[in-house]
Amino acid sequence: MTSFNNFADLASFVAASRENDGLTQTYEGAFIEHSEMAKLSIVEAPEALDMPDPEQVRAATEMMMQTMFDVLRDTRMEPFAADLAWGFANSFHVVAKRIEGREDDAAKKLGDLARSYDPSEIYATELEDTQLLCQTLQGCREAMECMRDHAAEVYRVETGKPFSPVRGSRVSSALTASMIEARDYLASKARxxxxxxxxxxxxxxxxxxxxxxxxxxxxxxxxxxxxxxxxxxxxxxxxxxxxxxxxxxxxxxxxxxxxxxxxxxxxxxxxxxxxxxxxxxxxxxxxxxxxxxxxxxxxxxxxxxxxxxxxxxxxxxxxxxxxx
Structure with missing residues (x-):
């Protein structure tokens, strides 16, 4: 039996044993570092933080979703596996929407700064920090959406039903179809x-x-x-x-x-x-x-x-x- 000293080794083993070129490319495309520095809050200084390894994240997401179905299969608790898996996928969706909200707030501030130019050094620093915050949050949102879509695809394969959040739209990556609320469709004017x-x-x-x-x-x-x-x-x-x-x-x-x-x-x-x-x-x-x-x-x-x-x-x- 293969043994592992830490989760990273286990995730790497699963990633290698379940190699999927399409998924790998999707994760690599989502887990992009837009800058060498990262900024997650307007009050925190930029830090040199890397994105997680996309292969390990892919393996972890699949293990989390698939294992729940596997351990409950052919037991009296099997009917509840879909509910639990839906909750996992929905958690990714909820967190992605929260990040998107912070990203929108940062983008609004960046727009306000761009419209009120000030030649001072303080203004230049604030502008750079806000732009870095937008980029960092964008990268985190795209990564979280990728994980959500992967979880949603496992849910669909196992249950035969598409994952759909309780409310709000889910704009997917290449993994699954998009479920789009009509009010979002009709209200979207900007390109x-x-x-x-x-x-x-x-x-x-x-x-x-x-x-x-x-x-x-x-x-x-x-x-x-x-x-x-x-x-x-x-x-x-x-x-x-x-x-x-x-x-x-x-x-x-x-x-x-x-x-x-x-x-x-x-x-x-x-x-x-x-x-x-x-x-x-x-x-x-x-x-x-x-x-x-x-x-x-x-x-x-x-x-x-x-x-x-x-x-x-x-x-x-x-x-x-x-x-x-």
Whole structure:
């Protein structure tokens, strides 16, 4: 049996035994040192701190996620493995969002400094420190997002469902599809934000009821559309179960970006119909509506009126229904 004196040796062993060129390149691209110096707080002096070794971080992330599934598999606690793994992935997401908030604050201060030039040495030092703070936080955020996306991919492979945080958008690296809140999509005006939160490409609208059994029927249909529209973006009504959940799992498997239109509760009883109008506002090039409630009927009617090519999938089309 191989023995290890410290975690770094163990992580290196796992990294070597589970070599994955794609993952390695993703981690190496995320764990970049933008400067020889690092600054994590506006009140702290810059320090010569290195980024963690990307291979060791990759191995540690995979071990943390995969081990939880492995040790609980085939036991009475196996049903809880997915919940625990979701919590791990969500922790990466929460920390990444916190870093992003600090990065935004630093960027705002940097912008204020740039607009109020002062030839003094104090101003020059503050400007340099703030720029270094922005760069350091940017690097930490990108690294944390990389770890989150890796954890999310392990979660997807093990559970068959895409990881999606409780709230907020998850803009992914190359590992997984992006789950994008509709309000982020509609609110993003600046070009940099648009590149992240408003992906360019033809939109395919999707909605369905919360009860559905024939997963293959929907996956095959979506595969057919993607074959014709390779750069498609999926816009859904963001329901946590049923047809939308099937579509989200398909998108995660195929690397398709998803815009989730959640209900705007401030709209009261009109919320679902307002959501339909917002989906229509994206000018979808094609749509899939699965039999569900009056909400799906309303969306299908509006899509027809707009001349959008429409696929209606009925409950009776399911193999389970046909074989009954």
């Amino acid at each position: 940099e934000r648009r590149e992240q939160f408003a992906p360019e490409g033809p939109v395919v609208a999707f909605s369905g009821g919360q009860v559905w059994e024939d997963v293959d029927l929907l996956w095959n249909g979506l595969d057919s559309i993607k074959a014709r529209i390779p750069e498609m973006i999926l816009a859904t009504t963001a329901q946590a179960k049923g047809c939308d959940a099937v579509a989200h799992a398909w998108a995660a498997s195929r690397g398709v970006k998803v815009i989730q239109f959640r209900l705007d509760r401030s709209q009261g009883n009109r919320a679902a119909f307002v959501r339909n109008d917002r989906i229509l506002g994206l000018k979808p090039v094609e749509a899939v509506i699965c039999e569900g409630s009056g909400i799906q009927q309303n969306l299908a009617q509006k899509l027809r009126q707009a001349g959008v090519p429409l696929h209606i999938v009925r409950l009776a089309h399911q193999r389970t229904q046909r074989s009954a």
